Amino acid sequence: MSETLDQRSDDATRSVVAADAADERLIRHQGLQGYLHSTWARLKGGELGMLPVVFGLIVICLVFQLNEPTFLSSRNLVSITQFAAPTGVIALGIVLVLLLGEIDLSVGSVSGFAAATMAVLVVNEGLSLVVAMLAGVGVGLAIGCTYAFLYVKVGVPSFVFSLAGLLAFQGALLYVLGDQGTIVLPQDSGLREFARDRFLTDAQAYALVALVVLVYVGSKLLDIRRRKAAGLTPGSPVGVAVKAALLGLGLGYLTYYLGIDRGWSYLPVLFAFLVVVMDFALRRTRWGRHVFATGGNEEAARRSGIKVTRVYVSVFALTSSFAALGGILLAGQLTSVSQSSGTTDTNLTAIAAAVIGGTSLFGGRGSAYSALLGIIVLQSIQSGLNLMNVDSSVRFIVTGAVLLLAVAIDSVSRRARSSSGRG
Known part of the structure; x- marks a missing residue:
C-alpha cells in the first residue's frame, strides 16, 4: 500500500513537471543551453527587450x-x-x-x-x-x-x-x-x-553596491522559492550566483572608475x-x-x-x-x-x-x-x-x-x- 502511494506521488510530481514543461507560457529551460535556446526564441518572436x-x-x-x-x-x-x-x-x-x-x-x-x-x-x-x-x-x-x-x-x-x-x-x-x-x-x-x-564617499558607494547585489540575490531566491511552492520549474541558484557576481563586479568597477574623479x-x-x-x-x-x-x-x-x-x-x-x-x-x-x-x-x-x-x-x-x-x-x-x-x-x-x-x-x-x- 505504501509503495502504491509513493508511486502515485512520483507520478503526480512528474505530471506537474510535464505540465510546466509543456505549457509555453510557463516553460523554463534549464542550463546554459536551455537559456540560450529560450533567449533566441524570444528574439525571433520579437521580444527584443532592451537589447537594441x-x-x-x-x-x-x-x-x-x-x-x-x-x-x-x-x-x-x-x-x-x-x-x-x-x-x-x-x-x-x-x-x-x-x-x-x-x-x-x-x-x-x-x-x-x-x-x-x-x-x-x-x-x-x-x-x-x-x-x-x-x-x-x-x-x-x-x-x-x-x-x-x-x-x-x-x-x-x-x-x-x-x-x-x-x-x-x-x-x-x-x-x-x-x-x-x-x-x-x-x-x-x-x-x-x-x-x-x-557625492557619496567611497565607503558609502561600495556599501550601496553590496546592498544592490544582496537585494538582487534575495529577490531571485524568493522567486525560486515561490516557483517551487507552485509546483513549477525553479530557476537555477547557480545562475543567480553567476549573475549576481557579474552585477557586483560591473557596479564595483564602475564605482571605482567614477571614483577616480568625483564618484557617484x-x-x-x-x-x-x-x-x-x-x-x-x-x-x-x-x-x-x-x-x-x-x-x-x-x-x-x-x-x-x-x-x-x-x-x-x-x-x-x-x-x-x-x-x-x-x-x-x-x-x-x-x-x-x-x-x-x-x-x-x-x-x-x-x-x-x-x-x-x-x-x-x-x-x-x-x-x-x-x-x-x-x-x-x-x-x-x-x-x-x-x-x-x-x-x-x-x-x-x-x-x-x-x-x-x-x-x-x-x-x-x-x-x-x-x-x-x-x-
Whole structure:
C-alpha cells in the first residue's frame, strides 16, 4: 500500500513537471543551453527587450571614444550621470503614461512651473525648502489629477489636453516669475548642494553596491522559492550566483572608475532609486499588472474587473508629479529658475528617452529602466557632440534620427510578435 502511494506521488510530481514543461507560457529551460535556446526564441518572436538600446549605447561609446579620447574619461562619465538625472526623472513619468498608450506633451512646462513655484516660495516668501519642494510636487500632482478628470470624465484625448497644458503652464511660469524673470536660489540652499556638490564617499558607494547585489540575490531566491511552492520549474541558484557576481563586479568597477574623479553624485543615485522602486511597482504589484493590462487592451482589462479609471488617475498623477520633481531637481542643478525653464527641449528629451529606452508607443510594453537607458543614450550623444565641438543643430538631427530608429525597431518587433502569436 505504501509503495502504491509513493508511486502515485512520483507520478503526480512528474505530471506537474510535464505540465510546466509543456505549457509555453510557463516553460523554463534549464542550463546554459536551455537559456540560450529560450533567449533566441524570444528574439525571433520579437521580444527584443532592451537589447537594441544597449547595443546602440555601446556603438555610441565606441564612435565618440575613437573621435574624442576623453569621452570615456571618469570626469566625463560623472558629468553624464549627473546631468542626465533630472530629465531622467521626468522621462520616468513618460514611461508610465506611454504604457497606457497615451502621451503627455506638457511635462516640460509642468516641470518649469513647479520649479518656479518652489523658487518663489523659498526666495520671495521665505518658506523652508522642504515645504516649498512639497508645494512644487503638489502642483504637479494637482495637474495630473486634472488631466485624469479630463480624460476619464470628459473624454478629452491626452494629446489635446496635454498640448493645451504645454501652452497654459508656460504662461503660468511667466506669471509666477513676474517682472523678476529669473530667480537665483540661495547659495546655502540644500537643493543646490544636493544637486551639484554632494557625492557619496567611497565607503558609502561600495556599501550601496553590496546592498544592490544582496537585494538582487534575495529577490531571485524568493522567486525560486515561490516557483517551487507552485509546483513549477525553479530557476537555477547557480545562475543567480553567476549573475549576481557579474552585477557586483560591473557596479564595483564602475564605482571605482567614477571614483577616480568625483564618484557617484547624490542626484543620479536618487534617480536610480526611483527607477528601481517603479520597476518593482510595475512588475511585482497588482497596480503594475493592471497598468500593463490596461495599456495592452483597455476593454479586456475592464471586463476582467480591473478598475481602469483608478489606473488612469494614478498614472496621470504620477507622470505630472515626476515632471514637477524633475523640474525642481533641474533648478537645483542650474541654481536658478528662469522664463526658459522647462520650455526648451525638455519635452523632446524626456519623451525621446522613454521611447529610445524601449517603451512602446502602442502601450502595454516597456520598463522603468527604459527611462534610465534612454536618457543615458541621449546625454551621451549630447556630451560626445559637445566634446567634438559640433553645432547644436546637429544634436537635434542626431536625436531625431535615433528616435525614429527606436520607433521603427518597436514597430518591426511588434509585427514579429503578432506573427508569432505573442501579441
